[in-house]
Amino acid sequence: MHIDIDISHQRLQLRDGAGAVRMDVPISSGVKGVGEVKGSGCTPRGLHVIRAKVGAGVPERGVFVSRRFTGEVYGPDLARYYPQRDWVLTRILWLSGLEPGRNRLGPVDTFRRLIYLHGCPDELPMGTPLSHGCIRLRNADILALFEQVPVGTQVHIRD
Template sequence: MKPWERVTQACTQRGIKPTARVLLVSIDGGTLQLFRNAQLVKSYLVSTSRRPPSNQKGSLGTPRGLHEIVERIGSGQPIGMVFKGRVPTGQHFSELPLSEQGLSGATDSPGSGNLITSRILWLGGLEDGVNRGGDCDTRSRYIYIHGTNHESRIGQNFSAGCILMRNLDIIELYEEVRTGDLVLIE
């Protein structure tokens, strides 16, 4: 089945009309595709969790299913800006000590040293009991699409559940999408 057909099928099954802009994230393929009016606009290389996909709280897995962008954060911030608690810190990731960047040695903690940089697209699930509500709520798990200080690792699975992009890519994508746009993660 072609990518856009998978989007329309997922929307039809859930009784949701596709938005003008839709993001399709392939966990296995490590890609994020941007569609506008059912046409593929661009495909990006991304990283997802190093753990198996999961919608459960505490799993650190990338959640599957139909989502929407619930908030766009970081407009106008410079490339590489670090965010903590969704607030810009005023520092580029290169200005932080190597230990905070996860560059001073390996750790076993998923996402360790992986900073949230440049832009944030905060996701909210649209499927009750699957990725919305209770112990499977994507929004309350703080699952984002965001930039990273580890751009050389994009394409590898190394996040703690978020979808990671190169900084220039997330800035470009951020300018294309709006709150309410659909995101299918499969």
């Protein structure tokens, strides 16, 4: 299994070992475009690996802050109370770059930049770059993906 993310088309595909598409869903990448430098708010390109899976057993729309489940479940009341929050919901697939100097080590290290595949409020648009650098998915999509991929799954992000 491997994951292909096409930034120009705002799509994620999960492919099996034979290359067959097992999942094809819209995403939302960084509103500031693509780029690898820490603090840029951009989505990093290149080859990555899922280094950690966070959130097994957390309810759908469960809220994460600093990769910890807060005990809250996202809904209209939380949205009104925290209108500026960058919501990380349901599950987290934490990425680590595989290309030294491009997306690994130093100021371009994807893992230290805290770049994830994660759920977000379902009312947010998909197919449009709006995140702070992560790859956002619908909650049902991140749940399905989380169940199908192990730690170590390769992720290719291209523009």
